[in-house]
Amino acid sequence: MGYRPLALAAIALLSFQVCLAKQPSLNLVTFEAPPYQIASVAGRGSASIRGETVTTVTCAAKAAGWATNITMVPQKRAIYSLKRNIADGYFAADPSAELDAIARQSYPVALEKWYFFTLDASPKPSNDRIGVVDGSNEEAWLKANGYNIYLSVTSPKQLLALLERGRINAALMDERVMQGLNTDPTTPAIDSLHSHFLRYAPLHLYLGDAFQVTYPNFLSAFNEALPTCMGKNLQLSERELTQIDELTRRLLAELRGLLDLQQALNAGQQPNTLAEVLSIDSKWQAVTPDSKLPLAAHILNLPASQTLKNWQGSYQGLVTEVMLVNSMGAIAAMSQLTSDYWQGDEPKFLEVAGSESTTEPRDRNFLFISPIRYDQSTTRFQITVSAPLFTDEDKTPNGVLVLGLDIEEAMGI
Structure with missing residues (x-):
């Protein structure tokens, strides 16, 4: 065989290997919803799809070993494409019985914040003439929850025009979408509108059943990458x-009236060294949540822990956990079993008690409010709020009180 046939054979083999190494491509559909999904014209007239949720989905798919091919279509057509296996997946969708019947949802890829925008300071959802975008997540949710929709239109801008003319007296949309409209000079004035929080709407990637059968390991890898890929979008x-x-x-003032926090700190376990704390923590994590160490059972039975448990129960749904943490970052009292004993390496402790990045002593009134975190076990969004604890004499904290709050319940109060 001559050199030329050998060279051609080598090129063919190399091309075959490159094709094998190329990332598989996930065909997805979504819809226009700035700033989450935005269609714009790139160079030479080609369509470019960008936005916060697009970035999140692309990032998590890449971490799972896949490239993405995203097409922008109306929401009803997106669902049709998923049903007919024209697309592998559809995002960003609010959970629904229709989608659950044909596809499997990921962990949330975006978190919207829905508000009723009204001319009246006191809305009456049961009587209001509600307007919504046709085919939107908001429309589907309102129908599923028994609301009467007066008008469905093609765009959020139309909703504002109808509000201005009095055709509707309540428009439901995402807070960020409204902020985007507020910067548009062609949009009707909205300074006179009142906003009323309705709900946090977790939006998901739905993967068709056929894709799931063919690639059963994709979704778990995609979900694992989501917390990192969402990042700042949960601020x-x-x-x-x-x-x-x-x-x-208000909650802290009430709790301090029920419990002497300094006395509770002193009554808790007093490890002598960080090494001892870490040793306990390792054993604690190894058995939790299926079991608990004798130390964990002891802490749960302390009078302070019982007070925290009863107080949390009086705010069922709002308060998700309460922890009293000593100066070493170890649990001194808790309302329920925690996943770990040592909290000293987490922002809820470091941002309050001090670390290398917090060189200035914290003010006695300082609060650290965490970003939103999705809890898959409860399918709820939560935050933690940490407050430093001081004795009368100390200038630096000798402990930290941590509250877990359900963010949707907190914003609805």
């Missing part, structure tokens, strides 16, 4: 931070 807004701050201070 609280200034409005939310203000409301959580005010609520937490």
Whole structure:
């Protein structure tokens, strides 16, 4: 065989190997919803799809070993494409019985914050003429939850025009979508509108059953990558931070009236060294949640822990956990069994008690409010709020009180 045939054979083999190494491509559909999914014209007139949720989905798919091919279509057509196996998946969708019957949902890929926007300061959802975007997640949710929809239109901008003319007196949409409209000079004035929080809406990637059967390991890898890929998208807004701050201070004042926190700290376990704490923590994590160490049972039976448990129960749904943590980061009292004994390496402790990045002593009134975290076991979104504890004499914290809050319950108060 001559050199030329050998060279051609080598090229063919190399091309075959490159094809084998190429990432598989996930064919997805979504819909226009700035700033989450945005269609724009790129160079030479080609369509470019970008946005926060697009970035999240692309990032998690890449971590799972897949490239993405995303097409923008109306929401009803997106569902049709999923049903007919024209697309492998559809995002960002609010859970529904229709989708659950034909596909499997991922962990949330986006978190929307839905508000009723009204001219009236006191909305009456049961009587209001509600407007919504046709085919939207909001429309599907309202129908599933027994609301009467007065008008469905093609765009959020139309909803504002109808509000201005009095055709409707309540429009349901995402807070970020409304913020985007507020920067559009062609949008009707919205300064006079009132906003009323309705719910946090976790939106998912739905993967068709046929894709799931063929690639059964994809979804678990995709879900595992999501917390990192979502990152900053779960930060609280200034409005939310203000409301959580005010609520937490009321809760802390009530708790301090029920429990002497310094006495509770002193009554808790007193490890001598960090090495001892870490040794306990290793054993604690190894048996939790199926069992608990004798030390964990002892802490749960302390009077302070019983007070925390009873107090949490009085706020069922809102308060998800309460922890009293000593200066070494170890649990001194808790309302329920925690996943670990040592909290000293987590922001809820470090941002309050101090670390290398917090060189200045914390003010006695300081609160650290965490980003939102999705709890898969309860399918709820939660935050933690940490407050430093001081004796009368100390200038640095000798402990930390940590509250877990359900963010949707907290914002609905």
